Amino acid sequence: MKNGILLQGFHWYIKPEENLWKKLKENVDEYKQLGFSALWLPPAYKGVGGKNDNGYGVYDLYDLGEFNQKGSIETKYGTKDDYLACIEAFQNKGIDIYGDIVLNHKMGADGTEIVNAREVNRHNTNEIISNDEQIEVYTLFTFPGRNKKYSDFIWHWYHFDGIDYDEKTHRNTIFLFDHKSWDQEVDDENGNYDYLMGTDLDFSNEETVQEVTSWLHWYLDITHIKGLRLDAVKHIPAYFYQELLPKLRQDYQEELFTVGEYWHGDVYHLENYLKEVNFEMSLFDVPLHYHFYDASHSENYDMSHIFDQTLVSMYPSNAVTFVDNHDTEPSQSLASFIPDEFKGQAYCLILLRKEGYPCVFYGDLEGIEYENISSKKAILQKIMSLRKEYNNGYQDDYFDHPHLIGWTRHDEFKSMAVVLTNSTGGIKSMYVGKNFSNCYFVNAFNSSQRVCINEEGYGDFYCEDKNFAVYVKEQS
Template sequence: MENYTMLQFFEWYYPADGSLWNHFRDDSRRLKELGFDAVWLPPAHKGMAGDTASGYDSYDLYDLGEFDQKGSVRTKYGTKDEFIAAIRAGQEAGLQVYADIVLNHMGGADEKEVVMVREVTPENRNEFASEPKEIEAYTKFTFPGRGGKYSEFVWDYQCFSGVDYNASTQETAIYSIQNQYGEGWQDVLDLENGNYDYLMLSDVEFRNPHVREELKRWGEWFYETAGMDGFRLDAIKHMDPQFFNEWLDHLRGKYNREFYAVGEYWAPYDLHSMHEYIAATEGRISLFDAPLQASFFRASKEVEAYDLRTIFDDTLVQTNPALAVTLVENHDTQPLQSLEQTVELWFRPLAYALILLREAGYPCIFYSDLYGSQYTDTGNDGQEHDITLAKLEGLETLLYVRKHIAYGPQNDYFDAPDCIGWVREGDDEHETSGCAVVVCAGEDQSKSMRMGERHAGKVFVDYLGHCDQQITIQPDGWADFPVKSRSVSVWAEKRD
C-alpha cells in the first residue's frame, strides 16, 4: 500500500490576481512527481468582496467566476473555465482534487428585509438580551448578475438563523432570527458561548427543508460542473452534523462515488468534542488534527522544556488514526491570521517528519512551506507587519522518503524528553524501503535503534544532510543514529 499525502494549495494572503487556478494547472505534474496524491483547493465560488474575497465569505455558490457580481467576473483565484481546467489537469497528472465548500454562512446580500429578531448575549448565545423586535437585515439574496441561471432559488430571512447587523440603526450585535423554524439556535455539538451555531454574517438555517434541498441541488450541479474528487468542509463545528450526513449520503448515493471529505472542526484543546462529532457523523468525515498542530506549536515554543515523548498524547492521530488529517500549519494558523498559532521555523522540519514518516494519519502540507510566501498585514497590536515565510528546506526530501522509503513495521524509541526516534523496517513491496528517524530538541546526540536483520551490513546516510557520516547496520540489525541539536535526521540506505 502506498503512502498518500495531501497539499493545501493556497495560503490566506495569496495574491488576488486571478492566477491560482492556472498556477495549479501548470504545476500539477511536478506536484505528482514530488509525491503528492491529492490537492485541496480554496473555495471556488464568488465571495462578498468579489475578486479580493477568499471565498470564506460566501455570496453566490453558483458563481465560480462566470458572472459580473460584486464588482468582478473572476474570483480571487481566476475564472470558472480556469477552475475546471485546473481540476482536469490535476486529475490527468494523477492527483485527487478536493474542493473547499463554505455552507455555514453567506454575506453580501442584495436586499434588506424587515426581520423579527431577539438579541442574544455574546458570551451565552442561549440567553436573550432583548424582547422580540424588528430590525432591517441584509438577508435577501437574489443574485441579479446571474439572473436565475442554474438556480432560481432566492435566499431570504427564512433561510437564516441569525445575523450580526441592524441596518436601520447601524448597530452590531448577535441577533437570533425569529422564524418558523425556531426562535433559538440550531443544535450543534460545540457548546462554546453556550451554543456556537452562530459564527458570522448571515447564518444558514439548516432546519429549513428548502435550504437543505437547494444545497443538495447545488452539490449535484457543482460536481457535474467541476468533477472534483472530494471536499474540504468549512466551519463544521458551527453546523448540525446531521446536515452533512444527509448531504454526503445524497451525493455519494446519487453518483456512486466515495467523495472523500475532511472537515474543519478546529478544537485544539477539546479532543472529546471531535470524537463526539465523529460519532455523530458515523465516520463519514475525516477531521484535521487540531490538537496535534497545537502540540507542535507548544513544542516549538518551549524547546527543551517540552517533553517530546508526549507529543502525540490527546491527539486525533493517536486515538482515531483512520480519520486524522495531520498538519503543521494552515491558512488560519499562519502569522497574523484569526487562529494564529504558528509553529517556529526550527521545529517545522521536525513536525513534518512526525507527520510524513510515520504509519498513522493522512498528512496535509501547507502551501507556504512548499512555495514560500511574502505579505503585509496588521497584527493584533495594530501595527503593520511584513511577513516572509521561506520555502521549507528539506521538505521535498521528506516527501520523497515518505513516498518511496518510509514503509514497513514501525518501532518507537520515545525514551528521552528532548530526543525521540522511530524506525520503519521496510517491506517487500518497496525495494529500498526502511528508515530510521531521530528528532531532537536538545543538544547533539545519537539514539540506538534496531532496523532489523534485513538491513544488516547496509550503509545508511542522513537524507537531509544534517549529519555527514555513514553508518553501517550491525549484523543484529542495530545501529547508533546521530542527530544535531534542534534538528531531525532521516537515515536510510545510501543510493548510488
C-alpha cells in the same frame, strides 16, 4: 491511496493578479513529480469582496467566476473556465481535487428585510438579553447578476436563524430571529456555537437544506472533483452531513473523500463529532498542530507525549495531519505558525509515519511573500521522496526520552530511521532489521553522518541539537 499526500493549494495572501487557477495548472507536472496525490483548492465561488475575497465570505455559490457580481466576473483566483481547466489538468495526471465547501453562512445580500428578532449574549448565545424588536437585516439574496441561471432560488430571512448587524440602528451584535432557535449538534463554545458570522443558515428549514443540497449536486456535476473539504463544521448540525455524505456517495458511486475543519484543540470534541456524523468524514488533527506549536516554543516540552490525545493516535483512519494552514498564518486570528527551526521535525512527524493522511501547506511549499515566509520546498521534496521510497513495513517507536525521540520503518528490503529533537540532541539506538547488519546507514540531510548497523540489527543514530535526521541504507 497508499502513502498519499494532500497539498493545500493556497495561502491567505494569494493576490488576484497571480491568477491561482492558471498558476497551479502550470505546476501540475512538478507537483506530480513531488508526490502529491490530491490537491485541496480554495472556495471557488463569488464572495462578498468580489475578486479580493478568499471565498469564505460566501455570496453566490453558483458563481464560479462567470457573472459580473460584486465588482468583477472573476473570483480572486480566476474565472470559471480557469477553474475547470485547473481541475481537469490535475485529475488527468492522477491528482484528485478536493473542493472547499462553505455552507455555514452567506454575506453581501442584495437587499434588506424587516424582521422581528432578539439580541443574544455573544458569550452565551442561548441567553436572550433583549425583548422582541424590529430590525432591518441584509437577508435578501436575489443574485441579479446571475439572473436565475442554474437556480431561481431567492433567499429570505426565514432561511436563516440569525445575523450580527441591524441596518436600522447600525448595531453590531448577534440577533436571533423571531420563532427561530439555534441549530443543535454544534460545538458547545459560547453555549451554542451555531452562529459564526454573516447571515447564519437555518439547517432546520427544509427549503434551506434542499437548496444547498441541490447546489452541491450541481457543483459535483460541473466540476467532477473527487473530494470535499468542509469548512466550519462545528457550526453546522452534525446530522446534516451525517445524512448527506452517504447519499452523495451512493448517488455518484464515488468514495468522495471528505475532511472537515472542526477547529478545537481538545481531541474529545473531535471524537464526539466523528461519532455524531457516524465517522462519515475525516477531520484535521488540530490537537497535533497545537502540540507542534508547544514543542517549538518550549525546550521543556516533553516530546515523548507529542502524539498523546491527538486524533491520529486515536482514529488514524479519520485523521488528516498538518503542520500549518491558512488560518494559522502569523497575521490570522488562529495564528500559531510553526517556526522554521521546528518545521522539518513537524513534517517528519506527519510524512514519515504509518498513521494519518498528511497535508502539506502551500505557504510552506512556495513561501508567503506578504509575511516574509520562505519556501521549504527543498526540505519537503526530500522528506516526501523518503516517504515514497521508505515509508513501508513495520513501525517501531522510540518515544522514550523527553527531548530526543525516534522511530524506524522497515521491511526485508528497505529500512529508515528517524530521530529528532526540539532541544538537546544525542544518540538513539534503534532497530532497523538484522538483514541490514554490517551495513552503513547515512543521514539523508547530512551525508557525513554515517552509522554501522550491528549484528542484532541496531544502529546508534545521532541527531544534532534542535534538528532532525533521517537515516537510510548507504548506496554502494
